[in-house]
Amino acid sequence: MLKVDAKGKMQKEKGGEYELFGLPWYVFAILAVIVLISTMIGTLPSGMIGALSFMIILGTVFNEIGNKLPIVRSYLGGGAIVAIFASAALVYFGIINESTTEIVTNFMKTNGFLDFYIAALITGSILGMSKKLLVDAAIRYLPAIIGGVICALGFVFIAGSLIGYGGKEAMFFISIPIMGGGMGAGAVPLSQIFASNMGQSAEEILSIMVPAVALGNAVAIVCGGVLNKIGKKSPQLSGEGQLLRKFKNDSSALEAESQKDKRLVTIKNLGIGLLMSTTFFSVGTIISKFVPSIHAYAWMIIAVGIIKIAGWLPERLEICCNQWFQFIMTNLTPALLVGIGIAYTDLGEIISAFSLTYLVLVVVTVIGAVIGAGAVGYLVGFFPIESAITAGLCMANMGGTGDVAVLSAANRMELMPFGQISSRIGGAFMMILSSLLLQIFGKGL
Incomplete structure (x- = not known):
């Protein structure tokens, strides 16, 4: 049988029958065979039905494999990294047919499954947070981001100069592309900024940036798994998903929120959480229409945060949103990671950029972000591991998809709101910073 641990993860009880996705393994195997036969003969239903069944089957298998492999499990992010890169490899080597790839890609991008997932995580995790923790963490967070950016850019400048x-x-x-917030909200607008200052076409500049973003995302995911392992070996550096140090042992500050997870989960509660999270996402898109310079995710975080701090939402509705977040995170994370691998991870781009010099500079950038965000985060009262993951790695990954992958590899999905602040608001900060740096250092590039 399965049970839910303190972080909402499904764990198999000792002595129970071996299970996959909460099912006896042989029942799961029958379902998997049916879905795979449908995939192979080209009859996989289009839209949500075909995409979800395929992604859940693949995600469950890859997640199980990754969590069993010793080195991968301990140092590389376990099931998360296997789900992403094994799925990307299936596309790259043509093992998945084009129709299935198109079904999954459309579900992730056109049909908005990624937005649906992130909306649930942002709403549920913020409303499930202590109000005091939310206020204190928000005030201290920008310095941690700036620390990560300064170290990332400074380290790579020195390394690039030294190795020629x-x-x-x-x-x-x-x-700068790695720290810029992904592709659509990062590399693409950055290429436009660079083109206007350097006299080159945006397409030419973007072709140089894309491999850095892709490889940086891969390195950030691996680092997420490594930091999780470091946190387990050195517990004084880690809050185990708790960002602020002063709250780790302050049970009174989190008592009300911790009780929410113990309330009875009902079908009605999950439905309310679904409606609330999708409506909050609409709030973000409405505001973004009038202030398009800031992403809808960022506006959503701000809106939910204000409502939480002001206490405008009844506690019962906060509980519903938190339970919906736990449901989505527990059941659909491996499936989403498969979608990220198929729809967003171009293994060809990563391989094409894989030279020793290039890899060294990418790794130096990501490590710089980790060191800077972790050190400054510690100075402002954060746990270094959590600060390095959110203010560092979530700046260095590929936006929303990268946040999911990094936080999953680090086993800290409850930190999604802070990851999104890094990707969205931090990404906007990088555009402003890159414009200033181009004016100062851009000559001769």
């Missing part, structure tokens, strides 16, 4: 790549080239074409 060029300090400015490494900073502008590798480090």
